[in-house]
Amino acid sequence: MSRTDESLPSDAPSSASTARLLVVDAADESAFRPLNGVGGIPGPVDGHPQFPDMTPLWREAGVTVVRSFDWVSRLDTRNNPASLFPDWDAPVDDPASYNFAATDAWVEAVHAVGAEVMFTVASAIPSNKLPAQDVDVYGRVVEHIVRHYSQGWAGGPSKAIRIYEFGDQPDFGPLHFGGRPEEFYGMYRAFCEAVQRVDRSLTVGGPALALPLEAGAPYREGFLDFVSENELPLDFFSFLWFTDASRDPLDYRHVSAELRALLDRRGFTDTELTLSYWNYLGVPSSSAPAAEKGAFQAATAVYLQDTVIDHAFFFRADSGRDPHYGFVDPGGIGAADDGPDERSRALALAGRALRGRRLAVTGGDESGLACAAGREGDTVRVLVANYVAPDVALVERTEDRFTFRIPIGEQRIELGFDLPPQRPELASAGVTSARIDLRGIPWAGRTASVTRTSMAGAVDGPQDARVSDDGRIRLDLDLPPQSVILVELRVRDGVPGRHS
Template sequence: MTKNNPGDNFGVFVGRRRAVKAFGAAALAAMSPATLLSACGGGSVSSRTTMPAGYRAVTVDASQRGAAIRSLQGLDGPPVPAKVGASNVPTGATVSGKIDNPNGLDRTAQFKQMGVDFVRTHDLDAFGTGDVDGSGVNRLFPDWSADPTLPASYNFTALDTIIAGIVASGAEVFFRLGRSDLSMISVNNSNVPPADFDKFATIAQHIVMHYNHGWANGFSYGIRYWEIWNEPDFTPFWTGTAAQYYSLYQKVSAAIKSVDSTLKVGGPVTATHNDYRGMLKSFLNDVQANSLPLDFFSFHWYPQYVDPLDFYKLGVEYRALLNSYGMISTELHLNEWNYSLFATPAEEAHAAFVATALIYMQEAPIDRACCYMRTQPLISDAGALTKGGSAMQAVGSLKSLLKLTTSGQDQQGFAVLAGGASDNKSVRVLISNYEIPAADLGPLPNGNDEVVPNVGTLTLLDRQSITYQNNAGYAVTVENLPWGSGACTVQQYRIDASNNLTLASTSKMTGSQMTFTAALPAPGVDLLVITPA
C-alpha cells in the first residue's frame, strides 16, 4: 500500500496550515566572535565574509509577522506522582520495561521548563492510576459488582493527587477513559472489552461528575477533553470487535454529554494508520450514520524509520479525511508520539528529532500533541531534563511569539522556526539539524504494511530518499529587526553531543539586519535569542 507525499515543495509547506484548516562547543571555540557574527545596518549578505561551503543560507524577516506560534507542548505522564519516592514502583514488581519516574519525584519545575500545558492521563504510573477498570491496583472502580451510583464504590485517592498536580503545574487535563499498559511490571493489560458497556458509561459519567461537579467530595476542575479508550486497533488494548468499540463509544459519549453537553469527547485513538480493524473510515462511517459526537479525532504514531516529517504527513492526511466526512470542526489530536519504539538513539539525535518534529508540526493541521515519555524520556530518572527535554524547552520558548517568515528550511530534517515578541523586545530563531539514519532511507523493501505479532498490522509511510547536503552549518540573516539600527545582543544556545541547551556564545552588534554563522553538524539544535542591548 503506497501513501502519497502530501508536499514535495517545502516552500509551500510553510504557512500551509491556514489553508488546510477554515530549538559543537569545540567547533565554536575555534572561531572568533567576528567569524561567528557579523552585522551591518543596510548592507547585503554579499558584502560579508563568504559563507563556508556546505552551510545553509537561512533568512528571517522580522517584519513579516503571522499568527502566534501554537503550543504543541503536551505530554503523556504526570508532573506529580500518586506515591512520592521509590514507592512509585510496586513492591516486588518484576520490571520488564521502562517505568516513567521510578523515583517518584515532583517534576513540576521540569514541566514548567518545557512549557508543558496539556497532560493526557494515560500510563500515569505502574499502579494503573486513572484506569476505569482492569488489573491496576489503583483503578477507579475496583469492584465491578459495586453500584456505580454510590461514592463508596470508587477509589479516587491516587488520581486526585495526580490531577491536582497537573492543575497546579498550570497544564490542562486530557482525561483518557480506559486502561493503562502495565506490561512493564509484567501485569496483564486486561485487553478484553468491559463486561457491561452501560455500566462502564455510568462509571464514566460519575468520574466526570467527581472532577467537574464536586460529586463524591470532588472538584470543579472543568476538565474539557474526554477520550474513550486507548488504541482499540491494537490487540494489547482491545480484543473485541470494531462493532463493540462503536457501541462503547456511543454509550460513553452520550453519558458524558448528559453531564455537560459542552464537554469534548473523542477517539478512536488509532495507532495502525489503516482500517483493517475498523478504526478509521469504518469508525467515521459509524459516527456519521448514528449522528454521534466526535469533538476530536485522536491518533498515535512512532515513526519506525524515524522520519520527523511523518507527523506532518499524517496530520494533513487525517485532516483531509475528516473534512471529507464534513467533520471540519473536529479537532485533530496526536496524543502519543516520540522516536521509534524499536531504536534507542543518542540523546543529541533524539533532541534534534524532537525539535525538528515539533517545528514541522507547526505547519500541520494538528490541534494538540502529547509526547509519550516512557519510550524515550524527556526527563531523566534523577529529575534533570534530557537533551530531548531541552529540545522541547527550546521549542516551548517560542510559544505565543508571532511567527516570522523564514527561508532555508527543508523537509529532510533541517528545520527553522522564528518568532518575534509582540512588544518588539526580542526575536528568537530555532534551527534544528537532524538526519535520518542511512539504513532508514530509500524505498520500503517489503511494502508499507508490517505485521507485528500479537499486536496488529501497521501501515507505514513511504520512506524518503535523501542525499544530505548544505547542512554542515548555517548563516542566518535576520532582516528588519523591530528596534531598528540600535545595539542588540545575540545569545546562542546549543544542544549537541557536548551541550544541553548550553549558552555557547554571546555577541553584541548594531544594525537593523544581522547575519550569524555557525557550524551545526547533525544532530544538533541552536537557539538564537536576539534582544535590544
C-alpha cells in the same frame, strides 16, 4: 558555538553548500499552531514514589496540555484495586466507591504549571483489555468520573477538565482492546452520553488510532460510520504515530493529510485532528543515541507547524518508567539518574521557541535542517535543528510496510502497518553551519542581549549586540549533525549598543 556578524557578504552560503543562510523576517507575523502538549506522569504521589518530578521541565517548555492515559489510575473494565472504580459490584453513586487520590494529585500538578488535562478513558492495558460487561453501568461510572473532574463532585479538583478522549489504540492487534469493534462502538456511545449528561459543552473525541493508514479498518472508517449513523459527537479524531520504520519527521504531514481528507469526505469537516502521541521511536526494542532523538524532536516540532494537525502530544515527556508494562519506555526523556539529557533539553528549547507570534523563516529544508522563529514581547527566538537521518532510513525499501514484534511478558506479538512513501529528500544536505539574518527587528539602533543555548547544554552569552539602523542582526552558528540551538534576543535599553 557562534558569533555575531554585522556584514553579510555577497557570497552568502547557499542551500546546496555545507553552510546555510536562514532569513528571519520579524515583520512577517502569524500564529503558531497549539501543538505543545505532552503525555507523561507529572511526578511522585502517595503510593507511587518512583516517578521523578517533571513539572519544572514542563513549565520551562511551556507545556499547554497533558494527556492522562499513562497515569496509574485508569478506568479498568474489571475489578482492579488501582482502577478509578475498583469494584464493579460497588454502588455507582457512592463517592467511596472511587479511587481518585493519585489522579487528583496529578491533575493538580498539571494545573499548577498552567497546563490543561486531556483525560483519556481506557482500561488498565496491558493487564486487561476486555470490553465493559454492562455498558449502562459503565456509562454511569464514566458520568461520575466526569462530574468529579469537571464539576467537583466528590471533592474533585477546583479547576475543571474540559477535554475527554475515549480509547487508546483499539486497533493495535490484541494488545489494547480484546473485544469486537461493535463493543468498542457501544462503549464510545455510553461515554459520549455520560459526558453530555454532565455538560454538553465538554470536548469529546477518540479513538487514538495506532495504525492510522490502514484504510477500511473497523476503528477508522468503521468507527466514523458508527459515529455518523448514530449522530454522536466527535469534536476531535485522535491518532498516534512513531517513526521507527522511517525515521522521517515529515511522516506526520503525510498521515495527517490523509486523515484530514478522510474526515472531510465523511462529513466531519468540523472535527479537529489530534495527534495523541508522537515521537521518534515507539517500539520497545528500537534504540538510537539521545542526541539523534533530541534533534528529531526539535525538527519535528518545527515541521508539525505546517501540517493540518490541530493538537499534538509528545510522548513521553517523563523518564519512561512505565507503571503498566514494567520497562523503561524508549520514548522517555532524561538521563538514567533523572538529570537532563539531549531529549529533555530539546523539549525545553522547542517549547520556548514555538510561542508568542510566529515569524516567517526561509532557508530550511525537508531533510532535517529545520528552523522556526517567534516573537514574545521584547524577545525574539530562533530555533535551529540539524537532524540527520541514520543510514538505515535511507536504504531503499522493498515495500511501504513495516512489520515488527512486541514483547509483552512471554508473548511475542507480530504486527504490521502501512507507511508513508519513502522520501529521497530525507537524506541530509550535509549542513554544518548556518548564518541567521534577522530582518525587520523593531528595535533599530538599540542594544539587544543575545544568548545561544545548545541541546548539549552549553550556554553562550548573554552578549550585547547592536541592531542595525535598518533593523537587522546577523549571527553565525556551528551546526554539527544531531544538534539543536536556540538563539534568544532581548532588547536591553533604548541606547544604541556596542557590537560584540
